[in-house]
Amino acid sequence: MNNFTFQxxxxxxxxxxxxxxxxxxxxxxxxxxxxxxxxxxxxKSGLYDRVTVSLKENGVEFIELAGVQPNPRVSLVRKGIQLxxxxxxxxxxxxxxxxxxxxxxxxAAGVPYDGDVWDFxxxxxxxxxTPLPVGVVxxxxxxxxxxxxxxxxxxxxxxxKKGMGSELIRPEFAIMNPELTYTLPAYQTAxxxxxxxxxxxxxYFTNTQDVDFTDRLCEATLKTIIENIxxxxxxPEDYAARAQVMWxxxxxxxxxxxxxxxxxxxxxxxxxxxxxxxxxxxxxGLAVIFPAWMKYVYRxxxxxxxxxAVRVWNIEYDFENPERTALQGIxxxxxxxxxxxxxxTIQQLGVEDDRLEEMADKCTDGDKKTLGSFVKLGxxxxxxxYKLACE
Numbered sequence: 001m002n003n004f005t006f007q008x009x010x011x012x013x014x015x016x017x018x019x020x021x022x023x024x025x026x027x028x029x030x031x032x033x034x035x036x037x038x039x040x041x042x043x044k045s046g047l048y049d050r051v052t053v054s055l056k057e058n059g060v061e062f063i064e065l066a067g068v069q070p071n072p073r074v075s076l077v078r079k080g081i082q083l084x085x086x087x088x089x090x091x092x093x094x095x096x097x098x099x100x101x102x103x104x105x106x107x108a109a110g111v112p113y114d115g116d117v118w119d120f121x122x123x124x125x126x127x128x129x130t131p132l133p134v135g136v137v138x139x140x141x142x143x144x145x146x147x148x149x150x151x152x153x154x155x156x157x158x159x160x161k162k163g164m165g166s167e168l169i170r171p172e173f174a175i176m177n178p179e180l181t182y183t184l185p186a187y188q189t190a191x192x193x194x195x196x197x198x199x200x201x202x203x204y205f206t207n208t209q210d211v212d213f214t215d216r217l218c219e220a221t222l223k224t225i226i227e228n229i230x231x232x233x234x235x236p237e238d239y240a241a242r243a244q245v246m247w248x249x250x251x252x253x254x255x256x257x258x259x260x261x262x263x264x265x266x267x268x269x270x271x272x273x274x275x276x277x278x279x280x281x282x283x284x285g286l287a288v289i290f291p292a293w294m295k296y297v298y299r300x301x302x303x304x305x306x307x308x309a310v311r312v313w314n315i316e317y318d319f320e321n322p323e324r325t326a327l328q329g330i331x332x333x334x335x336x337x338x339x340x341x342x343x344x345t346i347q348q349l350g351v352e353d354d355r356l357e358e359m360a361d362k363c364t365d366g367d368k369k370t371l372g373s374f375v376k377l378g379x380x381x382x383x384x385x386y387k388l389a390c391e
Contacts (some may be wrong), residue, residue, distance in 0.1 A: 001210050001260035008254045010147040011173040013229050016239075018177045019137050020051060022051050022093070023058030023300075025173050029133055030091035032061040034084055036104045037095045038068040042139065045183055051095055051137060054131040054363035063087055068096065071154045071161060071275050071282065074104040074118055080107035081117060092134045094171075098143020098195075098282075101136055105151040105169040108132040113169065121153050129168060136174040141181060141246040142192030144199055144253025146174035154276050160362070161276035176250070178242035186233045190340040191283030192249065193229040197222060197333075198267060198286040199252040205297075205304060205374045208261040217275065218257050219311045224248045226312070229340055265371025267293045270382055273359035288346055292389035294330045297375040302326050346390045356386040 009380060013021060026033060030231040035052070042048045047048035055062055065080050083089070084107060108131040118126035136146045145151065149170045152163040224244050230340070231241035251257065258267030270293065271285040298305045306322045308331025309315040318325045334344050343349045360383040367379035377385070 002208055004259045006255060006258065006259050007167065008147060008170070009167075010171050010254070012147065012176060012250065013173060014176045014243075016177060016179055018175050019047065019050055019180065020054055021177055022135070022137055023054030023056070023060055025175070025190075026055060026060050026091065026093055026135055027058045029135070029172060030085070030089075030229075031059060032089055032095050033063075033091040034080065034089045034104075034107070035062040035064045035081065035093050035095065036068065036100060036107070037064075037066050038097075038100050041065070041183070042095055045180070047095065047137070047139065047180060051093075055093075057144065062093070063089065068100045068103045070097045070099050071279055072106075072152075074106070074121075074153050074155045077103055077110060077153060078105040080104075081110040081174065082120045084111045087193070090132060092132055093137070094134060095137040095139065097138070097140030097192075098145040099358075101134070101138075101145035101171070102143070102151040102153065104134050104136075105131075106153055108134050109151075109164075109166070118153070118155055120164040120166075121155070127166040127168050131166075131168050134169065134171045136151055136171045137180075138174055138176045138193055138246070139180045140184060140188065141249035142195040144196070144249050146171060147250050147254040149255070150253075152272070159276045161272040163272075170215070174250070176245045176246055177240055181232075181242050181246065184236070186236075187237075187341060188281075189229065189233055190337075190342050191281045191287075193245070193340060194283035194287040194290075194337060194342055196225055196245070196249045196252045198283075198290055200257060201290060202265050202268060202374055203258040203261060203263050204308065205264055205294075206261045207301065207374060211261045213260055214257055214259060214312075215307070219308075219334055221248050221252055221257065222312050225388065226336060229389055233340060236309050262373050264372045264374040266374070266377050269363055269371045270359075270385060273349065273362050274346075274349070277355065277359065278349070280349050280351065283295060287342040288344060288349055288389050289385070291330055291334040291337070291344065292385050294333070294389075295388050296385050298326050298330065299323075300375045346386070353386075353390050356390075357383055360386060
């Protein structure tokens with residue numbers, strides 16, 4: 001196990017009707033805020049009314065910025081930064097899923113910064129030490145952004161999708177009511193599951209030795225998703241299943257599962273090119289890319305992939321041929337994604353295969369850098385993974 005420092009400062013407020021506490025919670029931080037959200041779904045569900053009533057009852061003024069899209073755009077973030085500056089806003093409340101939260105984090109980091117907010121995502125600059133604080137009312141368990149130190153944005157100029165990380169942007173609080181996820185379409189629920197599982201697997205597939213404790217935490221979290229997502233899809237108002245999924249999604253990406261171990265993150269980088277260019281759902285892209293990545297790299301550590309198959313998918317270990325066990329685990333993952341209605345090939349995403357080399361080139365900045373740590377991948381490797389994702 002590697003040395004580590006773990007700190008997850010986000011206050012979690014979990015359970016039925018907890019969104020009604022939002023005004024009182026925000027009041028602890030500010031009297032005037034930016035209310036940031038996506039489209040009309042929070043208004044149709046009545047959540048918008050409940051949130052704004054709570055804010056007003058607690059004397060919190062708010063200016064709204066709606067319009068966050070999946071794969072959130074830097075152009076809207078720049079608009080939000082200017083809005084906060086013009087109105088001297090000291091706090092941002094994100095009501096939505098990972099895209100809204102990531103957009104809010106970007107605005108928060110950009111307000112006190114003299115340069116362009118994309119600098120944080122391109123690697124040109126680090127987050128300044130005075131970002132605005134952010135609070136969250138979560139409506140979609142998937143990205144884990146409600147308690148993470150990361151944010152991902154898409155730049156329409158060139159269609160680049162990049163992430164940045166800083167402890168300074170971890171939300172102050174996250175209000176999480178599983179009932180708010182009841183109206184999610186089955187496909188969105190499934191995409192969220194793939195995103196959560198990918199966050200766990202990026203940490204699980206490691207070369208670090210003696211990490212059995214966090215292995216077991218990862219495996220338990222994966223099995224929780226595998227068991228409960230089909231229930232949530234079949235019965236969208238099953239509170240127990242929705243609650244299990246929502247809490248697992250937070251734990252998957254609040255850094256606990258990565259403590260003491262080297263993480264990978266190649267599959268996320270590879271998928272980002274798909275969702276940047278084609279605007280596919282991030283979770284759907286991960287359902288396509290992760291099994292392809294596994295097929296390409298599993299020989300680097302067959303025992304770990306065999307362990308994944310046995311502990312997560314209950315496959316019987318083949319002592320004569322551990323590689324067969326490892327491959328069965330990969331196929332079980334791919335089959336699970338298909339069983340919950342997700343695409344498992346690039347073609348099923350509705351994407352042509354004529355830009356694979358371009359995406360591999362963008363992933364690696366023209367083959368100047370590698371992705372991942374489990375196996376370091378160059379442009380040629382990533383191109384081969386894209387090809388495997390077409391099969």
